Amino acid sequence: MTQQIAGIPADADISRADSLAREIFSDVANKWALLIIETIGDGTLRFSELRDRVEGISHKMLTQNLRMLERNGLVTRTVHPTVPPRVEYTLLEAGQALRATVDLMCEWTQYYLSDIESARSRYQA
């Protein structure tokens, strides 16, 4: 941490926080991450359940995004040391909070679905 007086952060801290914010935003503002969060919801799902429910996601994208979400503290990963192994994912607080915004986005999509469809037809020009 760079030196700073009282509660006023040094410029370096501001720009560091900004770039961190941008990085997090970029991590999270992506189709697969948001769909995974929405799918886990307030429950707990296994890897294979997620792969089945998040339509169209590949094995690779699922692990990749789950790692990212785990790294950022949005989900927990619980490994049950059985055979075959059983790995479960649950949203943590930050993940739940983000889910609220994803819910809104999904509602938005449903609400404007027909408007957007007609906008698209109109766009032929």
Place this chain on the structure above:
Amino acid sequence: MTQQIAGIPADADISRADSLAREIFSDVANKWALLIIETIGDGTLRFSELRDRVEGISHKMLTQNLRMLERNGLVTRTVHPTVPPRVEYTLLEAGQALRATVDLMCEWTQYYLSDIESARSRYQA
């Protein structure tokens, strides 16, 4: 439109609506699109103003995303036939509504910034 009885949509309609919804969600759940929407806000901005304010966006990505947003009816594009030309972008109703969800997402990012940062440090394992 495929045949249907009363208000009950045929299966084909449901899956068409679903795939449309997914398509729209994929269009919109992307870093640049969301940042552009957030930046336009409730104002009107020129192409060059947007390029300056949406940090790190290239000429190409900006036009590409603006076309997409225009096509989906989220923004209007107004061309003033002067020389040099002046093109302005404003959010339409659907765009404003989506902006509300982006605002939430930005607040989320700020609120959980430090939590996420410490989660990342903890992740070294």
Place this chain on the structure above:
DNA sequence: CGGAATCCGTTTCGATACTG
């Protein structure tokens, strides 16, 4: 100035095969 088009390196992504 805004935008289309081109070129070209980088990243993403899916498929496949392999490990514990």
Place this chain on the structure above:
DNA sequence: CAGTATCGAAACGGATTCCG
């Protein structure tokens, strides 16, 4: 079953150039 590694194909994204 969950995850890693590898390998092409495809999409993304930046830089540049030309046009209205």
